[in-house]
Amino acid sequence: MSDFVIERVKTGIPGLDELIEGGFPKGDTILLAGRAGTGKSIMANQFLYNGATEYDEPGVLVTLEESPHLIKRNMMRFGMDLDALVKKKKLAIVDLSPSKEATPMKIGEYPSFDLSGLEAIILNHVKKLGAKRVVIDTLAILAYKFRSRDILREEFFKLAANITRADTTLILTSEIQSQHDGLGVFDIEAFLASGVIVLYNEMISETSRSRSIEVLKLRGSKHSSRIHSMRITDEGIRVWPAEISTGV
Amino acid sequence: MADDAEPKKSPKGEDEEEDDPVEVVLFKSDSCAFCPRAEEVLRETLTDFGGGFFVLKVINVSENPEAAEEFGIFALPTTMIGGVSVTGIPEPDMIMKMILGAKVSSKRGASK
Numbered sequence: 001m002s003d004f005v006i007e008r009v010k011t012g013i014p015g016l017d018e019l020i021e022g023g024f025p026k027g028d029t030i031l032l033a034g035r036a037g038t039g040k041s042i043m044a045n046q047f048l049y050n051g052a053t054e055y056d057e058p059g060v061l062v063t064l065e066e067s068p069h070l071i072k073r074n075m076m077r078f079g080m081d082l083d084a085l086v087k088k089k090k091l092a093i094v095d096l097s098p099s100k101e102a103t104p105m106k107i108g109e110y111p112s113f114d115l116s117g118l119e120a121i122i123l124n125h126v127k128k129l130g131a132k133r134v135v136i137d138t139l140a141i142l143a144y145k146f147r148s149r150d151i152l153r154e155e156f157f158k159l160a161a162n163i164t165r166a167d168t169t170l171i172l173t174s175e176i177q178s179q180h181d182g183l184g185v186f187d188i189e190a191f192l193a194s195g196v197i198v199l200y201n202e203m204i205s206e207t208s209r210s211r212s213i214e215v216l217k218l219r220g221s222k223h224s225s226r227i228h229s230m231r232i233t234d235e236g237i238r239v240w241p242a243e244i245s246t247g248v
Numbered sequence: 249m250a251d252d253a254e255p256k257k258s259p260k261g262e263d264e265e266e267d268d269p270v271e272v273v274l275f276k277s278d279s280c281a282f283c284p285r286a287e288e289v290l291r292e293t294l295t296d297f298g299g300g301f302f303v304l305k306v307i308n309v310s311e312n313p314e315a316a317e318e319f320g321i322f323a324l325p326t327t328m329i330g331g332v333s334v335t336g337i338p339e340p341d342m343i344m345k346m347i348l349g350a351k352v353s354s355k356r357g358a359s360k
């Protein structure tokens with residue numbers, strides 16, 4: 001009835017925007033879930049790269065798992081030079097990975113803490129760059145780093161709300177454990193996000209696997225409800241909107 | 249500001265005294281509800297332990313997010329002594345253990 005149009009943030013990932021009415025709703029929190037090796041990090045980094053190079057939207061990558069060195073090397077294979085973007089102040093890479101030498105070893109934890117430090121670190125970069133896109137890769141590692149799950153759940157709600165308040169679009173990656181049905185280690189990931197994208201890499205025969213992608217939910221959007229073929233090519237991730245995957 | 253608050257990371261040089269004060273660093277923020285209590289506990293414990301053994305440095309991450317990022321510390325409060333840390337309001341016993349650990353390792357470093 002209404003002419004109201006939700007502003008969209010284009011992912012620029014070939015084939016993906018067609019499935020989601022042109023892009024993610026601006027300022028939303030999107031969960032990118034999948035098992036190990038399904039392409040979550042590549043897709044999230046591609047979202048930032050495209051934002052910075054094609055849409056003039058600077059981004060912040062918060063890496064809790066992989067070292068920046070490895071991320072840059074891996075993305076370079078797709079012709080995506082993240083270092084160049086960092087130099088141009090179109091991208092900030094926040095290294096909170098375990099590889100960091102200065103990080104002290106945590107020997108104790110009491111259930112009386114919050115993630116206000118993470119928020120301050122991220123918002124500092126968002127402000128400096130005028131960032132419109134933020135990626136936190138990956139939520140899963142926090143579950144290993146901290147015992148107090150209840151605190152993490154609550155804190156992540158706050159964090160996501162405070163990051164997206166100024167219309168910054170947030171992507172959280174989350175690892176689906178192979179023994180579980182849930183979308184991540186907290187069991188609340190799907191509530192936290194207004195959109196959920198799931199990546200698969202399933203066996204289709206004894207000797208081969210096939211990648212696919214599903215838009216599980218996207219509030220305010222008439223999205224595809226099918227599972228579509230996806231491939232990781234020399235140019236990064238590519239989705240085939242017309243191809244319905246038979247793999248899952 | 250950032251430079252003042254930066255704790256030393258490297259082991260002490262050979263010419264330094266063995267009884268150099270141990271550096272205790274508290275990371276806090278303006279919005280963190282548990283931080284004031286953590287700071288209180290730290291100050292009380294350090295006073296009980298006897299002065300002169302340590303210096304307490306308080307880093308407010310709201311004002312100095314770079315310092316927190318440098319040390320990879322994002323859950324607050326976090327207390328850092330030597331190469332180890334605890335997150336949340338620390339118990340005095342834990343602080344003592346960390347201080348003694350830091351003393352031992354700095355002596356080892358000095359005797360090398």
Ligand SMILES: Nc1ncnc2c1ncn2[C@@H]1O[C@H](COP(=O)(O)OP(=O)(O)OP(=O)(O)O)[C@@H](O)[C@H]1O
Binds near residue numbers: 036037038043175232
């Ligand atoms: N150049 C390439 N060409 C084709 N496939 C590639 C290429 N580089 C990586 N891949 C595939 O992408 C996978 C890694 O993708 P990515 O790191 O995004 O996964 P992930 O979902 O983030 O995994 P994890 O949960 O372990 O972090 C590799 O396992 C490999 O199968």
Ligand SMILES: [Mg+2]
Binds near residue numbers: 040041042137138
């Ligand atoms: Mg990954």
